[in-house]
Amino acid sequence: EVRLVESGGGLIQPGGSLRLSCAASGFTVSTNYMSWVRQAPGKGLEWVSTFYSDGSTYYADSVKGRFTISRDNSKNTLSLQMNSLRAEDTAVYYCARTTMTTVPIWGQGTLVTVSA
Amino acid sequence: DIQMTQSPSALSASVGDRVIITCRASQSISNYLNWYQQKPGKAPKLLIYAASSLQSGVPSRFSGSGSGTDFTLTISILQREDFATYYCQQSYSTPLTFGGGTKVEIK
Numbered sequence: 001e002v003r004l005v006e007s008g009g010g011l012i013q014p015g016g017s018l019r020l021s022c023a024a025s026g027f028t029v030s031t032n033y034m035s036w037v038r039q040a041p042g043k044g045l046e047w048v049s050t051f052y053s054d055g056s057t058y059y060a061d062s063v064k065g066r067f068t069i070s071r072d073n074s075k076n077t078l079s080l081q082m083n084s085l086r087a088e089d090t091a092v093y094y095c096a097r098t099t100m101t102t103v104p105i106w107g108q109g110t111l112v113t114v115s116a
Numbered sequence: 117d118i119q120m121t122q123s124p125s126a127l128s129a130s131v132g133d134r135v136i137i138t139c140r141a142s143q144s145i146s147n148y149l150n151w152y153q154q155k156p157g158k159a160p161k162l163l164i165y166a167a168s169s170l171q172s173g174v175p176s177r178f179s180g181s182g183s184g185t186d187f188t189l190t191i192s193i194l195q196r197e198d199f200a201t202y203y204c205q206q207s208y209s210t211p212l213t214f215g216g217g218t219k220v221e222i223k
Contacts, residue, residue: 035212037212044203044214044215044216044217045160045203045205045214045217046214047210047211047212047213047214050210050211050212058210058211060211092159094159094160098207098212100148100207100208103162103165103171104150104162104165104207105162106159106160106162107159108159109159
């Protein structure tokens, strides 16, 4: 079964750090485009970052310099290291396979709450 | 960045109605357009990919069409379980961008 499962969300104070993980099954992360997308409470969907199969990475301006996307080919996982967190980073974070020529796959999401 | 303009932002409809949602891209995206359904507290569910391909397990009352800049999602006979928010998303280029959503409510 093709599946993505996120973990690592939680409550964190402003300025803190959190690492999200996304475990893939049924396909290979390294040969696909993999992205993080977030959704703030009551808001729409917002792209955060993409890790391309060639190793290149891209970030939304709102997270550039604070977030780092990475992948572990041996574990078939994608990660998002989030530093200097702000209240406006509060959202459900989704991991997704976003390769142009394949069927998109999304995880169930993990909630990140940034609050004192 | 490619802007995705979705309309309407909300609509009220009755069970059995035909519903059409449109999505316009600010530049050509070929057929790299996906449609999602989202219910409160749930992850987005893929309905249509590559503009017109029905995702496995999705009822055939959902259909998508279009290419280039103009796309539509049609629900041929609205069912009670279809009341939700719908999003379009382009996968043509980074950054991935989404329409603002269409909330389908019960009339």
